[in-house]
Amino acid sequence: MTPGDTSAALARATDNCAKELIHLPGSIQPHGFMLVLDPHSLAVLQVSDNVQRWLGEPAAWWLGRVLPELLHGGEQVVRLLAERASEEHKPVHVADVRFAVGTYQGPPIALMVHRYDSVLIAEFEPASDVLAAYASLYPLVRTFIGQLQGADSIEQVCAQAVAEVKRITGFGRVKAYRFDPAGDGLVLAEQADEGYPSYLGLCFPASDIPPQARALYCANRIRVIEDANYVAAALLPALNPLTGQPLDLSHAALRSVSPVHLQYMRNMRTLASMSISIVVRGRLWGLISCHHAEPRPVRFQSRTACELLGSVLSLQIESMELQVRNQRLLGVRQQIVQLLSAMADRDSVRDGALALSDTLLGFVQARGAAIITASSCDLVGDAPDRQHVLALTDWLAERGGHEVFHTDNVSRDIPNLPALGRQVGGLLAVAISEIHSHYLIWFKP
Structure with missing residues (x-):
C-alpha cells in the first residue's frame, strides 16, 4: 500500500466514524441486562438477549410480561419507580431488586431507569452495599469541593479532579484534557500508575472524537466500558415497538459503543475506560478520561460520585474563566485609554x-x-x-x-x-x- 493509499484509507475511516449512528447501536454491554418497558402498562417491549445468562429464561419469554409481576415486592418497586423516574433522561437508581421468576438465585440486582424515546429503559447491574459505598465516597467528594476553594488555576483544579477520580475508581491512569476551538484536546493533568505511558502535555487530534460522539458526551456526562473485548448483547426485537425505529440509547449506562472505539482502546493497550464530561456554558469543554490495562467494573455509586465531581469541576472552571475574562476586559479597557491618550497627546x-x-x-x-x-x-x-x-x-x-x-x-x-x-x-x-x-x-x- 502506497502512502497515498494509506492516507485515503484513513480519510475514509474518519469519514465513516463521523457518520456512525452511535446512539442507535441496537445492543448493550453485557455486564448488565436491559428491559424496555411500556411507560403506561410496564409491559416488556424489548429485552437484551443476554437476559437468559442472568435470569435463566430466554429473551422471548420476557416479552409482554409486566414488571410488577416479575419482581419480589413488585408493587413497591412500581411506587418507587413513579417517584424517582422523572421526565429527565438521566438514569436513576430505583432499588435493588430480586426477580420472582427465572432461575436466578444470587444477590439483589441494582435497577436503574430513565424515560426516553417514548419508553422506560430499565437497566440491571450487580448491586453493592449502597450505604457503605456512599459513606466511603462522600468524604472524598467533600474533600475535593473544599480543595477547589484554594485553587489558583484551571490546571490546578483539573489536577485535583484527576486525583479524586483516581482515588474513587482505582483506574491505572486518569487524565484531564481540554478542547481548543478546533476540537483538539490538550492533556492538562494526569496521574498514572507505574507501567502506564504518560500523555501529560500531549495533544489528541479532533478526529479522535467525531461530532456525534461529542454531542453524546454533552447529553450523557459519564460513560463506562468495563471490558473492551466484550461481546455485545443485542436488543430483541431490534426496533422500538412504539416508534418502529431503533431504540435511542443516548442516555443508557449500558449502551454499547462503536467497534472502532473498542479497537482504539485495544490499540492503546486499554481494556477498561471511563469518561467524565466537562461541560461549560453548554459546550463540551473537555474530558476526564480513565484507562485501565485490565477489565474493571465501576458500580453506579462510584459513577454517581464521579458525575457529581465532574459537575462541580465544570462549574468551577466556568467561574474561573469568567473571572479571567472580566479581568482581561478590565485590563484591555485600561490599555485602550492609555493608548488613545498617548496618541491624542502626540497627535x-x-x-x-x-x-x-x-x-x-x-x-x-x-x-x-x-x-x-x-x-x-x-x-x-x-x-x-x-x-x-x-x-x-x-x-x-x-x-x-x-x-x-x-x-x-x-x-x-x-x-x-x-x-x-x-x-x-x-x-x-x-x-x-x-x-x-x-x-x-x-x-x-
Whole structure:
C-alpha cells in the first residue's frame, strides 16, 4: 500500500466514524441486562438477549410480561419507580431488586431507569452495599469541593479532579484534557500508575472524537466500558415497538459503543475506560478520561460520585474563566485609554503607539507588532523581518476592504507568504486609514 493509499484509507475511516449512528447501536454491554418497558402498562417491549445468562429464561419469554409481576415486592418497586423516574433522561437508581421468576438465585440486582424515546429503559447491574459505598465516597467528594476553594488555576483544579477520580475508581491512569476551538484536546493533568505511558502535555487530534460522539458526551456526562473485548448483547426485537425505529440509547449506562472505539482502546493497550464530561456554558469543554490495562467494573455509586465531581469541576472552571475574562476586559479597557491618550497627546497614532510599546503588545497579548504608515514601517518587540512585514502589507492592501484580519495559522491562511509563516504563527491586522495602506499589525509566535 502506497502512502497515498494509506492516507485515503484513513480519510475514509474518519469519514465513516463521523457518520456512525452511535446512539442507535441496537445492543448493550453485557455486564448488565436491559428491559424496555411500556411507560403506561410496564409491559416488556424489548429485552437484551443476554437476559437468559442472568435470569435463566430466554429473551422471548420476557416479552409482554409486566414488571410488577416479575419482581419480589413488585408493587413497591412500581411506587418507587413513579417517584424517582422523572421526565429527565438521566438514569436513576430505583432499588435493588430480586426477580420472582427465572432461575436466578444470587444477590439483589441494582435497577436503574430513565424515560426516553417514548419508553422506560430499565437497566440491571450487580448491586453493592449502597450505604457503605456512599459513606466511603462522600468524604472524598467533600474533600475535593473544599480543595477547589484554594485553587489558583484551571490546571490546578483539573489536577485535583484527576486525583479524586483516581482515588474513587482505582483506574491505572486518569487524565484531564481540554478542547481548543478546533476540537483538539490538550492533556492538562494526569496521574498514572507505574507501567502506564504518560500523555501529560500531549495533544489528541479532533478526529479522535467525531461530532456525534461529542454531542453524546454533552447529553450523557459519564460513560463506562468495563471490558473492551466484550461481546455485545443485542436488543430483541431490534426496533422500538412504539416508534418502529431503533431504540435511542443516548442516555443508557449500558449502551454499547462503536467497534472502532473498542479497537482504539485495544490499540492503546486499554481494556477498561471511563469518561467524565466537562461541560461549560453548554459546550463540551473537555474530558476526564480513565484507562485501565485490565477489565474493571465501576458500580453506579462510584459513577454517581464521579458525575457529581465532574459537575462541580465544570462549574468551577466556568467561574474561573469568567473571572479571567472580566479581568482581561478590565485590563484591555485600561490599555485602550492609555493608548488613545498617548496618541491624542502626540497627535499621531504612530508616535503614541511607539511611546507605549509595552502597552501596544499587551493590548492583544502579542510578542511583536508593526506600525505601517505611508512613510515608515516601525517594528516593536519580536516582529518578523521588515521585508516580510512589507510583503504582508501589500497582501493586505490587495485584499481590499478595511475589516480586521486575523489568523491563528499564517502558513494556512496566507500560503503565498511562506517566509512569513516560518517566522510567526498568528497575526492580527487593523487598517487605520480608509485611503492609504496604513495598518497596526500584531504577531504571535
